[in-house]
Amino acid sequence: MKPVLEVRDLMVTYPPRRGAAPARAVDGVNLQVRQGEIVALVGESGCGKSTLARALVGLVKPTGGQVLGGGEPLGYSAAALKAYRRHTQLVLQDPGGALNPRQNVFDAVAEGPRLHGLTDRLGERVHAALARAGLRPPEEFAGRFPHEMSGGQQQRVVIAGALALEPSVIVADEPVASLDASVRGEILKLILELRDSLGLSALVVSHDLGLAWNIADRVAVMYLGRIVETGTVEEVLLRPKHPYTRALLSVLPDSDERPVLLTGEPPDPAAVPGGCRFHPRCPLRAAEQDTLCDSRDLPVLTGDPSGSSLAACHLVH
Amino acid sequence: MTARDRTRAPETPGSTRGPDRVPETPGAASGQDRTPETPGEASGQAPAPQGRPGTPMLDVRDLRVTYRNGERAVPAVRGVSFTLDRGQTLGVAGESGSGKSTMALSLLRLLAPSAEVSGEVLFEGEDLLTARWARLRAVRWSAASVVFQGAMSALNPVRTIGEQICEPILLHEKVGQREARRRAAELLDSVGVPSRRAGSYPHEFSGGQRQRIMIAMSLACRPDLIIADEPTTALDVMVQAQVLELLGELVRESGIGVIMISHDLSVLSHMCERLAVMYAGRIAEIGPSRQLIAEPRHPYTRALGRAFPTIGDPASRLAPAGLPGDPPTPSELARLSEGRGCAFEPRCSEAVAACRTETVELWPSGPRREAACLRVLEGSGT
Numbered sequence: 125m126k127p128v129l130e131v132r133d134l135m136v137t138y139p140p141r142r143g144a145a146p147a148r149a150v151d152g153v154n155l156q157v158r159q160g161e162i163v164a165l166v167g168e169s170g171c172g173k174s175t176l177a178r179a180l181v182g183l184v185k186p187t188g189g190q191v192l193g194g195g196e197p198l199g200y201s202a203a204a205l206k207a208y209r210r211h212t213q214l215v216l217q218d219p220g221g222a223l224n225p226r227q228n229v230f231d232a233v234a235e236g237p238r239l240h241g242l243t244d245r246l247g248e249r250v251h252a253a254l255a256r257a258g259l260r261p262p263e264e265f266a267g268r269f270p271h272e273m274s275g276g277q278q279q280r281v282v283i284a285g286a287l288a289l290e291p292s293v294i295v296a297d298e299p300v301a302s303l304d305a306s307v308r309g310e311i312l313k314l315i316l317e318l319r320d321s322l323g324l325s326a327l328v329v330s331h332d333l334g335l336a337w338n339i340a341d342r343v344a345v346m347y348l349g350r351i352v353e354t355g356t357v358e359e360v361l362l363r364p365k366h367p368y369t370r371a372l373l374s375v376l377p378d379s380d381e382r383p384v385l386l387t388g389e390p391p392d393p394a395a396v397p398g399g400c401r402f403h404p405r406c407p408l409r410a411a412e413q414d415t416l417c418d419s420r421d422l423p424v425l426t427g428d429p430s431g432s433s434l435a436a437c438h439l440v441h
Numbered sequence: 442m443t444a445r446d447r448t449r450a451p452e453t454p455g456s457t458r459g460p461d462r463v464p465e466t467p468g469a470a471s472g473q474d475r476t477p478e479t480p481g482e483a484s485g486q487a488p489a490p491q492g493r494p495g496t497p498m499l500d501v502r503d504l505r506v507t508y509r510n511g512e513r514a515v516p517a518v519r520g521v522s523f524t525l526d527r528g529q530t531l532g533v534a535g536e537s538g539s540g541k542s543t544m545a546l547s548l549l550r551l552l553a554p555s556a557e558v559s560g561e562v563l564f565e566g567e568d569l570l571t572a573r574w575a576r577l578r579a580v581r582w583s584a585a586s587v588v589f590q591g592a593m594s595a596l597n598p599v600r601t602i603g604e605q606i607c608e609p610i611l612l613h614e615k616v617g618q619r620e621a622r623r624r625a626a627e628l629l630d631s632v633g634v635p636s637r638r639a640g641s642y643p644h645e646f647s648g649g650q651r652q653r654i655m656i657a658m659s660l661a662c663r664p665d666l667i668i669a670d671e672p673t674t675a676l677d678v679m680v681q682a683q684v685l686e687l688l689g690e691l692v693r694e695s696g697i698g699v700i701m702i703s704h705d706l707s708v709l710s711h712m713c714e715r716l717a718v719m720y721a722g723r724i725a726e727i728g729p730s731r732q733l734i735a736e737p738r739h740p741y742t743r744a745l746g747r748a749f750p751t752i753g754d755p756a757s758r759l760a761p762a763g764l765p766g767d768p769p770t771p772s773e774l775a776r777l778s779e780g781r782g783c784a785f786e787p788r789c790s791e792a793v794a795a796c797r798t799e800t801v802e803l804w805p806s807g808p809r810r811e812a813a814c815l816r817v818l819e820g821s822g823t
């Protein structure tokens with residue numbers, strides 16, 4: 125089965141700021157999203173997860189590697205990007221910022237179809253998208269402006285805007301981070317429903333491991349530009365291999381594990397350590413005093429989702 | 442709600458733990474190796490009057506805050522009462538608009554003039570809401586201090602952090618520059634920021650470090666009470682865990698009372714021994730954290746608890762739990778305040794007809810806990 129969305133050896137390097145080295149935000153990533161699958165990409169701020177999301181929808185041009193939509197390499201001409209984005213839509217974190225305050229709901233949702241010349245029975249299309257996003261009855265919401273809606277409703281409008289183009293995959297960057305706890309669950313439910321009813325695939329970027337447990341089939345843990353562990357949600361979250369994943373899980377308030385607090389400097393993509401990139405903060409290396417970690421680079425994990433979980437670590441296997 | 446009369450001997454931390462005591466974070470120093478500041482010593486230096494034995498450190502009675510904007514009045518806090526003793530930790534949970542931050546900031550009269558505050562805030566027996574400004578200014582920092590959310594905007598960007606930590610010390614205590622600087626350095630070290638960086642500006646620190654600096658500042662005058670308003674909201678999980686552990690350690694060591702505001706029920710329940718869940722400007726449920734999480738009596742507490750899944754819990758796997766509907770808007774709040782009925786009724790899956798007509802208030806729902814739900818009176822759900 126061909127993945128609906130794939131990246132191969134993706135690199136995104138931002139040009140250096142004055143005096144500094146270039147920032148390797150995404151530093152070799154393989155990842156696949158298959159039909160009807162929800163993949164969670166988790167990591168802390170600065171790990172490159174948002175850059176990867178932007179590269180997936182063609183907003184950032186990779187400096188190396190490939191993005192493939194439906195098996196086809198993504199072209200970066202305006203026309204190619206436009207065609208690509210009919211099938212791959214981005215949902216952003218802060219719906220208040222994503223929506224134009226002077227545009228009503230109908231126009232916000234109709235913007236995509238209009239850009240793509242899908243003006244035939246536009247009203248029907250917009251209303252169907254609103255209803256799918258849970259804004260029912262759609263007629264009641266179409267005339268409203270963002271400020272007349274709650275945060276949860278605004279996020280539903282953003283999702284409706286993505287759905288109006290009937291995409292095959294949605295890339296959602298922290299779709300619930302700015303929402304209240306009770307609303308969060310409702311939006312996550314919606315993403316699951318869309319997968320079940322439309323077969324929609326999704327890559328959800330988040331710092332929240334609970335979100336992955338709630339909705340994802342597979343999870344990829346990112347650290348400093350690389351995916352350090354990937355597998356099914358059960359494998360990675362219940363039987364984590366990589367010391368970074370283990371540390372992340374251990375500091376959750378509900379964890380039974382003894383919390384492993386990582387110390388040291390926060391990771392800086394402009395100064396990626398040699399050897400294993402996690403070694404300066406790794407509790408396992410500290411315990412085992414293994415010099416392999418400091419010197420030998422790790423191979424990039426394959427994006428192939430069919431095998432068991434993978435961890436980029438010298439010490440666990 | 443009765444004040445928890447846990448008078449803890451500071452010399453023996455960890456000896457007088459109640460059964461509901463929040464599990465101590467493993468790995469945290471329990472303080473034996475340091476000299477804890479005794480609460481008595483701290484209040485002796487603070488210009489607050491010594492509280493009479495038997496009276497709680499903080500006694501909040503029927504606190505109400507209404508924002509006025511011309512003709513429009515938005516009741517943000519609609520009658521909140523609770524008590525807090527030295528060394529106690531109270532978590533206040535709720536969604537945006539629940540009034541939790543307004544409530545916390547009103548305790549020290551930190552709200553804009555458009556906010557009308559009524560009720561009583563008795564701090565060591567003295568009503569802060571009617572206290573004179575000079576008196577209030579003396580209380581702020583030295584007896585009670587605030588850790589604001591968003592340390593970047595709370596810190597002054599054009600002054601070094603050392604200067605900013607010295608400022609309350611110089612204002613409130615009869616010490617010289619040198620002594621203040623020495624104390625600032627000590628404080629920075631105690632929160633894990635190297636004191637040699639006292640000459641740096643806020644932008645030179647990471648988010649987690651800035652939040653640590655805020656905590657150092659709040660401790661500068663050895664207060665008895667710290668109000669922490671979403672102290673870790675903008676931080677990454679790992680940094681959040683570090684800051685929370687620091688805060689927990691400081692509280693255990695020094696017996697400071699803490700009111701911690703957050704939207705994250707799981708964080709609060711692990712940091713605080715008691716928990717108050719706010720909805721629409723009122724306390725919906727209050728009691729020992731563990732009990733509130735394990736056996737919530739108010740449907741809103743239950744829904745809020747489920748919104749944060751426990752990894753490994755099969756019930757939440759591929760089943761996110763939310764709560765249909767939205768919290769009341771400001772205009773709905775104004776209407777609610779006029780009529781009867783439960784503010785949560787429109788979103789409540791267990792609502793009955795009486796929920797719309799009866800006046801709902803906090804009723805005892807178990808030992809040392811209360812819930813504002815009619816079903817508590819029926820005795821159901823136990």
